[in-house]
Amino acid sequence: MLKAIIFDLDGTLANTDPIHYQTWVDVLKNYDLEINPDFYRANISGRLNPDIVRDILPQLSPAKGQILADQKEAIFREIAGNLKPLPGLTKLLAWIQKQQLQTAIVTNAPRENAAFMLKVLNLVDYFQTVIVSEDVGVGKPDPKPYQVCLQQLNISPQDAIVFEDSTSGIRSAVAAGIATIGVASTHDPQILKNFGATYVIEDFNNPQLWQDLGNCK
Numbered sequence: 001m002l003k004a005i006i007f008d009l010d011g012t013l014a015n016t017d018p019i020h021y022q023t024w025v026d027v028l029k030n031y032d033l034e035i036n037p038d039f040y041r042a043n044i045s046g047r048l049n050p051d052i053v054r055d056i057l058p059q060l061s062p063a064k065g066q067i068l069a070d071q072k073e074a075i076f077r078e079i080a081g082n083l084k085p086l087p088g089l090t091k092l093l094a095w096i097q098k099q100q101l102q103t104a105i106v107t108n109a110p111r112e113n114a115a116f117m118l119k120v121l122n123l124v125d126y127f128q129t130v131i132v133s134e135d136v137g138v139g140k141p142d143p144k145p146y147q148v149c150l151q152q153l154n155i156s157p158q159d160a161i162v163f164e165d166s167t168s169g170i171r172s173a174v175a176a177g178i179a180t181i182g183v184a185s186t187h188d189p190q191i192l193k194n195f196g197a198t199y200v201i202e203d204f205n206n207p208q209l210w211q212d213l214g215n216c217k
Helices: 017-029 037-043 049-056 062-079 089-098 111-120 144-153 167-175 189-194 207-215
Strands: 004-007 102-107 129-132 160-164 179-183 199-201
Touching: 004 144, 017 037, 017 062, 037 049, 049 062, 062 111, 102 111, 102 144, 102 167, 111 129, 129 144, 144 160, 144 167, 160 167, 167 179, 167 189, 179 189, 189 199, 199 207
Parallel strands: 004 102, 004 160, 102 129, 160 179, 179 199
Antiparallel strands: none
16 A cells, blocks of 8 residues: 655756766866766766765775765755756645655755755655665665665555666665656666666656556555
């Protein structure tokens, strides 16, 4: 029985990856590192900042890596003030409220970014809980962030649906035993299916999604 719908943040509530990509491009130029979209998808998208910096700039100390990550996220917040919800999201959230389902966010984003995005998108009051990987102690693709979310909502994996746009997020949710729908804002739909998405939508207006939700009533 469906009791909760859980969302990733970046790339799922809003298509933020173009902004994150350009921000990383600009920041990494200072280290003579040029990246392209393929590199971004393979090495950056959906991952925790400490892991990203450690892998692509191994010469930096953890402290300097944190400074770089903080700088990058501050720039993101400066230029992302006009974010819009992914098409159909407002309709879906209204449906969730009407059905009296719980809803939550599970994200690898820093808590400051999560708060910023929810405010910009006017979604602060929609979610019962926001699980930030930095508070859990481990990030996606580990299943623990989603397991902690299930515990806070007091539901079993079979009682929830997850929406995720990244391969790391899909791996995390699927490993936690939750049916996961891919959102093709960042990655090719087939890649998301290969990592375990039940099926993939382009946005929340997808007809198959609404047919399935109707069957969950």
